[in-house]
Amino acid sequence: MGYYDDKKNVEQYIAMADGYDGKFLIDILVNHLPAQSHVLELGIGPGKDLLLLNEHYQVTGSDVSAIFVERFRKLQPTIYVVQVNAVTMHIDNTFDGIYSNKVLYHLSKDDLKASFEAQAKVLKQGGIGMHSFWHGDSEESQHGLRFVYYTEEILKSMIGDAYTLVDMQRYTEMDTDDSLYILIRKK
Numbered sequence: 001m002g003y004y005d006d007k008k009n010v011e012q013y014i015a016m017a018d019g020y021d022g023k024f025l026i027d028i029l030v031n032h033l034p035a036q037s038h039v040l041e042l043g044i045g046p047g048k049d050l051l052l053l054n055e056h057y058q059v060t061g062s063d064v065s066a067i068f069v070e071r072f073r074k075l076q077p078t079i080y081v082v083q084v085n086a087v088t089m090h091i092d093n094t095f096d097g098i099y100s101n102k103v104l105y106h107l108s109k110d111d112l113k114a115s116f117e118a119q120a121k122v123l124k125q126g127g128i129g130m131h132s133f134w135h136g137d138s139e140e141s142q143h144g145l146r147f148v149y150y151t152e153e154i155l156k157s158m159i160g161d162a163y164t165l166v167d168m169q170r171y172t173e174m175d176t177d178d179s180l181y182i183l184i185r186k187k
Contacts (some may be wrong), residue, residue, distance in 0.1 A: 003145045004065035014046045022049040022101040033128045037096035042086045043103030047072045087111045089118035099126045105133045105148050112158050120162035125187045135180040
């Protein structure tokens with residue numbers, strides 16, 4: 001059983017994430033991916049970013065947690081959401097863009113590499129991937145959750161040969177330069 005397969009943990013996360021969203025990241029994505037493109041969000045959690053993405057794109061939301069998926073379906077039945085593992089990416093569609101906000105840092109480094117490979121299989125040629133991470137060079141575990149922090153160099157080494165790096169920048173979410181986003185384009 002995963003951490004987010006427990007309703008209590010989901011509710012705690014929703015309370016903790018209150019006041020945070022990916023508007024900053026989505027504003028950057030909008031400059032690289034045309035309106036009405038089909039975008040998959042990995043790890044919707046409470047769905048704040050999915051609703052923001054929906055203002056610009058045709059969206060599909062996903063999460064590994066059935067609780068998050070079912071919760072969002074009840075709140076927003078007109079937006080398609082599905083349970084997807086970001087490592088294996090078993091999904092029947094292809095996308096112009098794939099987006100995640102502080103989701104993939106829960107994966108081991110090997111699983112992150114596998115995720116980038118799997119994303120390339122469902123991302124159309126020329127499609128954009130945009131992902132954010134916590135910046136640093138360490139790994140820790142809390143309450144059964146893994147947290148892997150990345151530097152620019154380490155993250156560049158993870159994306160593989162299927163992509164061209166478009167942009168990578170540090171930004172501030174809670175503390176100065178505590179976060180890092182990567183924008184990649186499928187070759």
